[in-house]
Amino acid sequence: MAEIGVSGRVQRSKDAVLKTTNELMSEAGIGGVSIDEVSRRSGVAKTTIYRHWPSRSALLLDACSRLGARPDLPDTGSLEGDLAALVGYLTEQLRSARWPTILPSIVDAAERDPEIAALHARLQAGFAAPYLVAIERAKARGEVPADQDPGQIVAAIYGPFFYRRWFSREPIDRAFAARVVANVMAGIGRA
Amino acid sequence: MAEIGVSGRVQRSKDAVLKTTNELMSEAGIGGVSIDEVSRRSGVAKTTIYRHWPSRSALLLDACSRLGARPDLPDTGSLEGDLAALVGYLTEQLRSARWPTILPSIVDAAERDPEIAALHARLQAGFAAPYLVAIERAKARGEVPADQDPGQIVAAIYGPFFYRRWFSREPIDRAFAARVVANVMAGIGRA
DNA sequence: TGCTATTGCTACGCAACCGTATCGTTACGA
DNA sequence: TCGTAACGATACGGTTGCGTAGCAATAGCA
Numbered sequence: 001m002a003e004i005g006v007s008g009r010v011q012r013s014k015d016a017v018l019k020t021t022n023e024l025m026s027e028a029g030i031g032g033v034s035i036d037e038v039s040r041r042s043g044v045a046k047t048t049i050y051r052h053w054p055s056r057s058a059l060l061l062d063a064c065s066r067l068g069a070r071p072d073l074p075d076t077g078s079l080e081g082d083l084a085a086l087v088g089y090l091t092e093q094l095r096s097a098r099w100p101t102i103l104p105s106i107v108d109a110a111e112r113d114p115e116i117a118a119l120h121a122r123l124q125a126g127f128a129a130p131y132l133v134a135i136e137r138a139k140a141r142g143e144v145p146a147d148q149d150p151g152q153i154v155a156a157i158y159g160p161f162f163y164r165r166w167f168s169r170e171p172i173d174r175a176f177a178a179r180v181v182a183n184v185m186a187g188i189g190r191a
Numbered sequence: 192m193a194e195i196g197v198s199g200r201v202q203r204s205k206d207a208v209l210k211t212t213n214e215l216m217s218e219a220g221i222g223g224v225s226i227d228e229v230s231r232r233s234g235v236a237k238t239t240i241y242r243h244w245p246s247r248s249a250l251l252l253d254a255c256s257r258l259g260a261r262p263d264l265p266d267t268g269s270l271e272g273d274l275a276a277l278v279g280y281l282t283e284q285l286r287s288a289r290w291p292t293i294l295p296s297i298v299d300a301a302e303r304d305p306e307i308a309a310l311h312a313r314l315q316a317g318f319a320a321p322y323l324v325a326i327e328r329a330k331a332r333g334e335v336p337a338d339q340d341p342g343q344i345v346a347a348i349y350g351p352f353f354y355r356r357w358f359s360r361e362p363i364d365r366a367f368a369a370r371v372v373a374n375v376m377a378g379i380g381r382a
Numbered sequence: 383t384g385c386t387a388t389t390g391c392t393a394c395g396c397a398a399c400c401g402t403a404t405c406g407t408t409a410c411g412a
Numbered sequence: 413t414c415g416t417a418a419c420g421a422t423a424c425g426g427t428t429g430c431g432t433a434g435c436a437a438t439a440g441c442a
Contacts, residue, residue: 008388009387009389009438009439009440010387010388010389013388027303028303029299029300029303031222032303034428034429035429035430036428036430037429044390045389045391046430046431047390047391047431047432047433048388050431050432051388055431056429056430104295104298104302105299107295107357107358108220108296109220111220111295111357112218112219112220112223121360127358128359149370151359151361152351155350155351155354155355155359155361155367156350156371156374158350158354158358159346159347159352159353159354159355160350160351161350162350162353162354162358163346163349163350163354164346164350166298166302167298167315167318167353168315168342168345168346168349169312176343179340179343179378180346180347182378183347183375183378184374184378186374186377187370187373187374187377187378189377199418200409200410200418200419201417225398225400226400227399234420235420236419236420236421237400237401237420237421238402238403238419238420238421238422239418239419239420241400241401241402242418242419246400246401247399247400
């Protein structure tokens with residue numbers, strides 16, 4: 001009987017496959033990942049891969065679902081402080097993390113594949129969550145008018161960052177981040 | 192001698208191929224376009240396609256380079272008015288045009304393919320241009336402080352729209368558009 | 383140590399796609 | 413009308429990828 005320990009043989013194989021899959025995704029996009037290549041690179045036999053995932057898309061789904069790293073929820077006492085912290089983390093992630101390279105693939109696939117769309121929605125919710133928490137707290141403190149749409153604020157923050165990262169491809173530094181927050185705060189002030 | 196008229200035989204073939212390529216791109220993404228399928232759907236023989244484009248990627252490049260429709264440059268006399276007009280056009284495009292379906296593919300490919308990256312940069316410049324013109328005019332009128340970074344403003348506008356369209360997938364209506372412009376104007380006021 | 387689940391290896395069959403070659407057939411301008 | 417450029421149809425070779433099968437090797441628990 002194979003009572004699978006946390007680092008049993010199965011786990012080691014799975015980990016190796018998932019790691020290689022992630023690397024390949026960031027190098028070649030989702031479309032550039034093939035089981036044969038994952039097998040070659042990871043050293044795990046193709047047969048074994050198919051023993052753990054029923055199909056290519058199942059593996060990709062699995063690998064993608066492990067992407068979003070959550071930031072610690074900051075609680076500085078003011079919305080501006082919380083946003084500054086969150087945005088600093090985002091700036092760092094966009095510079096060094098691996099998911100920014102992969103996300104466009106997911107967005108593209110989500111445009112047509114409903115399964116990927118569902119996955120994307122989950123990731124998206126994870127991204128937005130800490131901002132929504134910060135905004136709700138600010139509302140509770142009376143810092144933000146109750147009729148303000150939180151989604152609008154989140155869009156005003158993430159939007160410029162994502163736009164720069166994937167569309168205009170301009171650099172994203174602290175000055176940029178600070179101005180995004182300042183603009184958002186100005187917009188809230190006048191609501 | 193084949194003096195190619197505007198609607199010669201060659202042009203008809205090319206047009207049919209490009210049209211089909213565009214349809215396929217919006218249905219299946221760039222990665223989902225194959226020459227065989229384009230040939231089947233368009234009725235143009237594969238051989239003929241290769242007579243006009245040296246390779247698959249050449250065809251895709253060509254098709255993608257014909258994407259961005261330019262809006263008329265508005266000139267309402269105020270930045271807010273110009274932005275409202277431009278943003279109204281953008282809202283309409285995001286709802287009904289075909290390029291929003293295709294652009295994620297381009298963004299994804301641009302992440303790795305330098306040729307697509309160059310194409311993407313050209314498209315991007317076309318998108319940003321009318322906004323930059325409006326901002327420059329506003330600066331000339333003294334409506335916007337001269338030290339304001341135009342790129343920052345463009346990001347503050349496009350960002351939320353693109354974020355909603357491809358990331359949060361929330362609806363984009365006139366109310367949303369109006370609030371984006373209002374936020375931007377508020378941010379400029381405090382610069 | 384021995385038994386069993388798990389893995390590796392090799393080899394398939396099948397499909398899709400790229401890009402080329404050949405040759406007969408059409409459209410169209412001179 | 414007639415000649416040539418452009419096109420269509422078919423076939424091909426090569427590559428890559430998916431997913432499966434069969435069997436030998438191995439690791440790890442009992």
